Amino acid sequence: MISKKLQDAINMQINAEMWSANLYLSMSYYLAKEGYTGFASWMKKQSQEEMEHAYKLADYLIDREGTVKLDKLDVVPTGWGTPLEAFEHTFEHEKRVSEMINKLVEMAENEKDYATQDFLSWFVNEQVEEEATARSIVKRIKIAGDAGLYFVNNELGAR
Template structure:
């Protein structure tokens, strides 16, 4: 059985994951409008991944006898700037998400809920990859410069 406190915190994270999904979708629309179809495709896949995280967390809460809830999702920005600015924001956002997941692990630890700690460690590990991927894209865009930006766009469009 999951505690009320942990259930509330995970439900808050579910809402945050859905906000992240909307953020990436909004970024995708912006990049598509700017003519970067590959980056838009990458961001749309990222949006779906965040939605999947929300669903995975909801299923977990339900399995533990709790109630999964999705709260109001705040409006996301619609203008983001250059491809570099977009992916710098992606990196910064993933760092914030990492902090949120770390805080959830701390709550699970304080609640002495080892099953939830174990469940959340999967997200901790994934965030290491998410941050590294975003930082790598930022570096790639910086190195490519204006002349190579469409190469980067093409490479990001290859994401499965």
Template sequence: MRISQKLEKKINEQITEELWSANLYLSMSFYMASQGYSGFAAWLKAQSIEETEHAHQFAEYLITRNGVALVDKLDVVPQGWGTVEEVFENVYKHECHVSEAINELMTLAIEEKDYASQDFLYTFVREQVEEESTSEELLTRIKQAGPHGLFYLDKHLVRAANA
């Protein structure tokens, strides 16, 4: 059965959102690398790759449901970020924003009584719980580490990225 036009449109908007998120995290990664934080940069690069994969998953789902997957124009992402703490405050806020977008998609799927889409979206609902928790935990560690502990935390992320 073909996906509804409303859901197709909303999922295409989410594809754009995921690709914008990938660029956002890539921008943050480049910034962290330029500041000498290779661990934070590697973590953010991994997030960028994951967001691109999400865009692919949404597109593949639309195609499976006889919809049309689109890549829309992406707005420019911010380029300057400030402190490590400010970067990760933005990461956490952005993950909360993505959760809201996924919840809106789920609400529409429920309204449309599209059980297949609800099933597909549950993966992202669960993942967003994890993403918010992980980014909030990392932000807390950054705050606790203070300026002198950041390089230790950064080294830990380098090891985790290479594991």
């Protein structure tokens, strides 16, 4: 059985993952409206992935005889400027999520909850990938410049 303190923290992470899903869905709709269908497609898939993270966390709580508590989600922004600005925001957001996961790991370590530490290692590795991917896209957009934005848009649409 999982401690109440850790259960509450994981529930907060579930809600953060759901908020992230809404954030990326908002970016998807904005980018689609602006004509960047490839970027929009990438963001929509990213939104779905964030929901999968929430499901994974919730399933873990249930497996540990915990209670999943979904809370209301704050409103996400709806305007993102350029695709570069949207992906820069994505990169910064993923760095914040990494910090949140690290705090969960630290809490599990402090409570000597080895099962949760092991479970969270997947999320630690996932965040390394998420940050690297977002950083890579930002770099590609910068290298491509305005003239090459079309090609990066098409490339990400193939995700």
